[in-house]
Amino acid sequence: MIKSSNHILDLDLMTAPQIEQIFNDADEMTDILNSDYKKTEALKGKTVITLFFEPSTRTRSSFEQAGKILGADVINIVNSTSSSKKGESLYNTALTIQSIKADVIILRHPHSGAPYFLSKLLHKSTIINAGDGMHAHPTQALLDMYVMKKHIGTLKNKKIVFVGDISHSRVVRSNICGLSKFGAKIVICGPQSLIPTDFLSAENLPQNHPFKNISFEPKLHKAIDQADVIMPLRLQRERQDSGLLPSLREYASYFGVSLHKLQNAKPNAIIMHPGPVNEGVEIDHDVVHGPNSVIQEQVESGVAIRMAILKSVTQNEVSKIE
Amino acid sequence: MSKKILIQQGRLINPYNKTDGIFDILIQNNKILEISSFIEPNETFEIIDARNNIVVPGFIDLHCHLREPGQEFKETVATGTMAAAAGGFTTVCAMPNTFPPIDSKPILESLTNLSKSTGAIRVLPIAAATIKSEGKSLTEMFELVDAGAIGFSDDGNPIYDPFIMRQALNFSAQLKVPIINHCEVPELSKNGVMNESWVSTQLGLPGIPNSAEESMVSRDILLSKLTGGHIHIAHVSTSGSVNLIRQAKKEGVNITCEVTPHHLTLTDSIILNKDSSSQDFVISNDSYDTRAKVNPPLRTSSDVDSLIEALNDGTIDIIATDHAPHSDIDKICTFSEAAFGISNIETAFSSIYQLVINNQISLTKLIESLTIGPAKILGSHQYGNLDQGNFADITIIDLNKQWEVNPAEFLSKGKNSPIDGSTLTSKVVKTIYQGKIVI
Numbered sequence: 193m194i195k196s197s198n199h200i201l202d203l204d205l206m207t208a209p210q211i212e213q214i215f216n217d218a219d220e221m222t223d224i225l226n227s228d229y230k231k232t233e234a235l236k237g238k239t240v241i242t243l244f245f246e247p248s249t250r251t252r253s254s255f256e257q258a259g260k261i262l263g264a265d266v267i268n269i270v271n272s273t274s275s276s277k278k279g280e281s282l283y284n285t286a287l288t289i290q291s292i293k294a295d296v297i298i299l300r301h302p303h304s305g306a307p308y309f310l311s312k313l314l315h316k317s318t319i320i321n322a323g324d325g326m327h328a329h330p331t332q333a334l335l336d337m338y339v340m341k342k343h344i345g346t347l348k349n350k351k352i353v354f355v356g357d358i359s360h361s362r363v364v365r366s367n368i369c370g371l372s373k374f375g376a377k378i379v380i381c382g383p384q385s386l387i388p389t390d391f392l393s394a395e396n397l398p399q400n401h402p403f404k405n406i407s408f409e410p411k412l413h414k415a416i417d418q419a420d421v422i423m424p425l426r427l428q429r430e431r432q433d434s435g436l437l438p439s440l441r442e443y444a445s446y447f448g449v450s451l452h453k454l455q456n457a458k459p460n461a462i463i464m465h466p467g468p469v470n471e472g473v474e475i476d477h478d479v480v481h482g483p484n485s486v487i488q489e490q491v492e493s494g495v496a497i498r499m500a501i502l503k504s505v506t507q508n509e510v511s512k513i514e
Numbered sequence: 515m516s517k518k519i520l521i522q523q524g525r526l527i528n529p530y531n532k533t534d535g536i537f538d539i540l541i542q543n544n545k546i547l548e549i550s551s552f553i554e555p556n557e558t559f560e561i562i563d564a565r566n567n568i569v570v571p572g573f574i575d576l577h578c579h580l581r582e583p584g585q586e587f588k589e590t591v592a593t594g595t596m597a598a599a600a601g602g603f604t605t606v607c608a609m610p611n612t613f614p615p616i617d618s619k620p621i622l623e624s625l626t627n628l629s630k631s632t633g634a635i636r637v638l639p640i641a642a643a644t645i646k647s648e649g650k651s652l653t654e655m656f657e658l659v660d661a662g663a664i665g666f667s668d669d670g671n672p673i674y675d676p677f678i679m680r681q682a683l684n685f686s687a688q689l690k691v692p693i694i695n696h697c698e699v700p701e702l703s704k705n706g707v708m709n710e711s712w713v714s715t716q717l718g719l720p721g722i723p724n725s726a727e728e729s730m731v732s733r734d735i736l737l738s739k740l741t742g743g744h745i746h747i748a749h750v751s752t753s754g755s756v757n758l759i760r761q762a763k764k765e766g767v768n769i770t771c772e773v774t775p776h777h778l779t780l781t782d783s784i785i786l787n788k789d790s791s792s793q794d795f796v797i798s799n800d801s802y803d804t805r806a807k808v809n810p811p812l813r814t815s816s817d818v819d820s821l822i823e824a825l826n827d828g829t830i831d832i833i834a835t836d837h838a839p840h841s842d843i844d845k846i847c848t849f850s851e852a853a854f855g856i857s858n859i860e861t862a863f864s865s866i867y868q869l870v871i872n873n874q875i876s877l878t879k880l881i882e883s884l885t886i887g888p889a890k891i892l893g894s895h896q897y898g899n900l901d902q903g904n905f906a907d908i909t910i911i912d913l914n915k916q917w918e919v920n921p922a923e924f925l926s927k928g929k930n931s932p933i934d935g936s937t938l939t940s941k942v943v944k945t946i947y948q949g950k951i952v953i
Contacts, residue, residue, distance in 0.1 A: 202797060204796045205796055282848065304717055304718035304802070304849065304850065305718075305848055305849045306848045308799055308801055308802050309847070309848050311799055312799050324718070325718050326718035326720075327717060327718025327719075362718060365718060388712075389710065390711065390712040390715050391715065397712050398712075398795070399793065400795065401716075401795050403712065403716065
């Protein structure tokens with residue numbers, strides 16, 4: 193029986209050593225991934241269900257791949273949802289999935305807090321948050337940090353810059369949560385209309401708040417100066433349509449990451465992107481495919497990290513099999 | 515002739531005539547026959563022993579949602595008025611955002627009849643300010659006032675169009691009834707589901723900034739100045755709103771306002787962590803409690819401090835509940851999908867009494883805000899005044915009784931209380947409406 197407290201909903205409840213443990217496990221998983229026979233029996237007899245209420249290619253397929261390599265039976269459920277649809281159906285869907293004996297439910301939902309809502313109601317399945325609204329995307333943040341550590345070593349005092357639509361980004365929130373546990377210097381940059389008001393002066397946040405140590409830099413060249421990691425975020429076209437931005441063209445010229453603008457970054461700085469990429473808007477084509485880009489490595493590490501997470505949430509059972 | 519009721523030796527607090535002392539109160543039929551330091555009991559009297567209790571005028575709620583007609587699964591006049599009586603209320607003003615809305619004389623009269631036949635206490639109807647509460651054209655206000663409307667509101671939504679608001683206030687000036695506005699600029703509140711603050715940022719929930727409320731409060735003050743109409747600001751929730759209202763009152767603007775129990779006692783951090791004093795800022799299973807989703811949203815502690823200060827200095831005239839009962843299907847869902855509203859009419863007094871215990875407001879102020887305050891806005895000397903010859907609308911409260919909030923025991927159909935499980939001090943032990951013991 194998997195303990196329900198094993199849910200992975202965000203990184204705030206994880207300690208730095210627990211995160212390190214996942215990274216160590218991911219190293220092992222990478223070896224499995226790179227071997228000729230990509231199959232283990234760690235999750236044999238377990239059912240993993242991906243329940244996605246939003247479109248996704250990389251996250252869903254990487255979870256599916258992770259589950260299958262570990263020997264789990266994986267079922268994919270894609271549920272399109274309109275905003276008018278009642279959450280009661282989410283509840284009922286989840287109950288149904290629990291009743292068909294899902295051991296792990298991997299949930300993506302457009303509403304922040306949806307996995308917390310389910311974790312309150314379901315007591316037999318473990319929930320992994322694969323992105324909820326603007327709130328969190330813990331497995332993405334873990335794989336981002338995993339890749340960062342590979343390239344820049346320790347995260348302490350490293351300058352990590354997020355550029356763009358901070359307000360709507362669950363990736364940034366989870367990254368801040370995780371990175372602050374390792375003492376990284378987090379800088380956010382973008383037009384103020386896409387930055388939460390409280391991030392403009394994070395020093396006013398309550399003591400001990402996980403977001404307290406971030407700083408806002410309005411100018412991209414200053415944000416990039418001596419940066420170790422630069423992560424532009426996907427800019428959705430609807431931000432322009434809803435009046436948050438005058439035009440994507442202007443955005444690209446002031447906040448788009450180009451080779452030219454990267455001159456002042458550290459020479460070995462890495463360029464990351466949570467995907468999918470809008471080339472020519474938040475990031476130029478030659479940066480995406482340039483020598484400092486680790487964007488494809490993020491995708492590869494995504495499978496290893498998710499294998500490590502699936503292993504960790506089913507750990508009790510795994511040890512029994514062994 | 516019905517049995518006389520004698521309430522013995524309670525501490526009578528009647529802010530209307532500044533009474534505060536131990537008295538006996540004798541009730542005959544629906545009226546108060548006598549108030550005296552000692553009334554000789556008679557074996558035919560029904561005796562209520564009120565030693566150790568306070569005896570106050572029945573509370574008046576200027577703002578609640580009874581949901582009938584149309585949403586009887588959420589509340590009815592019968593259940594809502596019983597719940598109100600359990601909270602010490604003997605008069606409630608029902609908001610007109612029902613289905614259909616109370617926007618014409620026949621509909622208002624049918625609600626009045628329903629209230630008479632099924633209501634446990636007095637229900638005074640508020641009529642819609644505009645047809646179907648759509649904000650496009652005014653309701654027939656002269657006729658509705660004659661039929662018993664005590665004010666007009668499109669509550670749930672603001673009266674958005676400033677031209678329509680101006681005309682509503684013109685009618686208000688002539689009819690001497692308030693226009694009660696739910697101040698919210700929808701372009702600023704957008705898809706917001708809670709207060710815009712670091713809490714909403716952390717939870718990833720779209721926020722509603724204080725300015726969404728304040729900019730419309732500001733507009734309404736200007737339109738009240740222009741017309742002389744009585745603007746009553748519903749459920750003020752921000753520091754900025756009370757500053758604007760304080761200034762307007764200094765200038766003699768015809769403005770009143772109310773605050774709810776939840777805006778006086780809770781902050782938005784309850785949506786992150788049930789224990790608002792917690793310093794760990796961790797999102798847990800208790801986070802995203804849809805029962806704390808309300809509009810206007812729960813704000814920050816500095817807003818709460820401003821509201822308490824404004825209640826004390828008279829900027830805020832009254833406490834009104836905005837009791838908004840919902841069914842489980844409206845609340846058992848994600849935070850974004852949940853309906854706005856808190857079921858609080860049964861916990862209103864007790865939850866605010868904590869502020870009295872903390873010496874943040876006086877007991878007299880609390881009682882005034884629930885009695886003569888709203889009576890004054892209603893233009894009545896009968897209600898909210900526990901005096902000889904008046905209706906026997908009386909609430910008896912044990913100030914020392916501790917109890918745990920258990921929504922399952924609410925008389926309201928709405929179990930949507932964010933203070934589920936809290937321990938409160940003080941409880942309404944009896945509510946008498948027009949000489950009849952309701953609770």
